[in-house]
Amino acid sequence: MAATKRGEARPVALVTGASAGLGAVFAERLAAHGHDLVLVARDKARLTVLAETLEVDHGAASEVLAVDLSHATGRERAAERVARGVDYLVNNAGFGTVGEFARLPPQKEIDQVELNVVTLARLTRAALPPMLERKRGRIVNVASMAGLAPGPYTATYSATKAFVISLSESVAEEARATGVRVMALCPGFTRTEFQSRANMRIGHVPALAWMSAEAVVDSALAAIERGEIVHIPGALNRLTREGMRLVPRGLTARFVGAASRKFTE
C-alpha cells in the first residue's frame, strides 16, 4: 500500500469494530499508511481515545461513529456514511457464540447474523457504487477459518463466516478488472477480546496456534494488494486448510466438533 504524499488529500478508510482487536490494528495501520479514518463500533469512549492516538501518532483525522451494527438503525447510519464514499472499507465487526445450537439463546444468534452477515453485506453494497465509479477501492471482509468448514458448537458463527467468504468471492469476481478489490480474510486463533466475549474456554489451544492481531492485519493488507481473494494468514493456518481439503466434509465436521466442544467445557 503506497503512503500518501505530502499535500495530497488523504484517502478515507472506514473500519467497523475499530474499538478493539483486529479492527483497532486495521485502523492504526491504515492511518500509518496515510488514511483518514471513520471508526465504527458501540464503545464511543474507546473510539475517541483511538481517534486521538491516530491523530498524534499519524496525523490522521478520524470521525467517530458510535452505533450498534446488529440493529437496523445503526447499520443504516453506517451505510449512509459508506455510500458517501470511502476508499477503504474494513468490514471487521463481528462476534461468535459457542455451545450446542439447540440450547443457545435465540436472540444472540439472530444478532450475530445481523452483525456478521446483514451489516457486512449492506456496507459492501453501499461501498461498491462509488468505488466502481472512481475505479478504485479496497474492501476487506473479515471472515474466519471457521467459515471454511462446518462448525459444530459454533454453528451460527461458522455459517456467518461461510457467507462472508462466498459473498466476497462472488463480488470480487464481479469487480475484477475494475480497479476495486474485494478480499475475504480468514484468520485462525488471534489474540483479541473475541474469545472472552464469547465465553470460550481456550486453555487447550496450543500456543503455536495463536497469531497476534498485528501479524494478521499486516498479512491481510499485503495480500489484498497482491490480488488475493480469500486470504488465510499464517503458515499453520494455511497447512490446516490444505489438510481440510483432503478430508471429506463430514469427517471434518467430526474433527471440528470434537475440538470445538472443548470451548464449552
Ligand SMILES: NC(=O)c1ccc[n+]([C@@H]2O[C@H](COP(=O)([O-])OP(=O)(O)OC[C@H]3O[C@@H](n4cnc5c(N)ncnc54)[C@H](OP(=O)(O)O)[C@@H]3O)[C@@H](O)[C@H]2O)c1
Ligand atoms: N480473534 C480471533 O481469533 C478471530 C478469528 C477469526 C476471525 N475473527 C473475526 O475478526 C473480527 C474482529 O474480531 P476480534 O477478534 O478483533 O474481536 P474483538 O476484540 O472482540 O473486537 C470485536 C469488535 O467488534 C465490535 N462490535 C461487536 N459487536 C458490535 C456491534 N453490535 N456493533 C458494532 N460493533 C460491534 C466491538 O466493539 P464494541 O464492543 O465497542 O461495539 C469490537 O470493536 C470478527 O469479525 C471476528 O469474527 C476473529
